[in-house]
Amino acid sequence: MPSRTTRPITLAGPDAAAFANAQLSSDVLALATGRWQWSGWLDPKGRVRALLQVARVADDRFVIVPRGGDGERLANDLKRFVFRSKVTITLHDARFIADGDACDDMHAIEGNDASLVLGEGDASIHIGMRDDGDAWIARHIEKGFAWLPDEALDALLPPALSMERLNAVSFNKGCFPGQEIAARLHFLGGHKRHLRTVRPDVALTHGQSLRIDGRDVGITLMHNESVERPISLVVLEDATAQSETLEIDGVRLHVLSTFAA
Structure with missing residues (x-):
């Protein structure tokens, strides 16, 4: 490849x-x-x-x-x-x-x-x-x-x-585009989606929307198939990712880690 x-x-x-x-x-x-x-x-x-x-x-x-x-x-x-x-x-x-x-x-x-x-x-x-x-x-x-x-x-x-x-x-460095929104999220929190590594049962594709009952709950950013046990980097909403194993669009995702904001 x-x-x-x-x-x-x-x-x-x-x-x-x-x-x-x-x-x-x-x-x-x-x-x-x-x-x-x-x-x-x-x-x-x-x-x-x-x-x-x-x-x-x-x-x-x-x-x-x-x-x-x-x-x-x-x-x-x-x-x-x-x-x-x-x-x-x-x-x-x-x-x-x-x-x-x-x-x-x-x-x-x-x-x-x-x-x-x-x-x-x-x-x-x-x-x-x-x-x-x-x-x-x-x-x-x-x-x-x-x-x-x-x-x-x-x-x-x-x-x-x-x-x-x-x-x-x-x-702390001064203004930049989008600073006001980024600062609000930093100081007040409340963002509901975070970065996670998952192990899917089947291959995911880059950019694939992750949906439950037709509702968007996240997106696949990266997927690696070159290892024996493939892993993916995804963004998922927190409410969806409460359990270690998820069923999303007929695909089982095993949550391996969650990254802080």
Whole structure:
């Protein structure tokens, strides 16, 4: 099976850090050179347009790695907000996502071939032209590192993707799109859907709606069939996921873990 691909976006220039910090949900100004962080781009209603990994590869240059979605659309939408900022936005060709060797957690290494390694401590992901298949998917499902199918874009709020757990949302850095809704959920709570790993009896598909008696109760984000006992990463409403085994649309799901918001 070929590797999954993404189209990285580079922000470069004297205002690159300030521009990224104003648009993205994480504290980009606190990101040191040679490091990466989780982030997101939200719409004004707080819904996640894009889940991102952001690497600061130089003081004035950032590489944004979209985890799902249309990189070209994302780059074009970001360009609409440049105004007078001294920042250039460059969209790159599709790059493969592949497994990498162990690398210090949150370290980012840019190669001479424009590849990018994002460290996870016990492993890493390699973003470049190396097509090594999707062995990393099972690990990211177990860690709750989501990849968004098209059906999940502009549909989920940060708690459903465990973005605070990943430090992908900061409420101390100033304004960003969707901040008011995200902050309300953070301080008042009340969100009813959360990220979970499940073991289904039959294969699920990315973007598959999970329904009970015709009512939408969640969505499948990722599914891994390459292991002996397949697992999936899903978003499920809390009321539905009270028991360890669920019957959803004739499919039995065994809940393995639930991730905090």
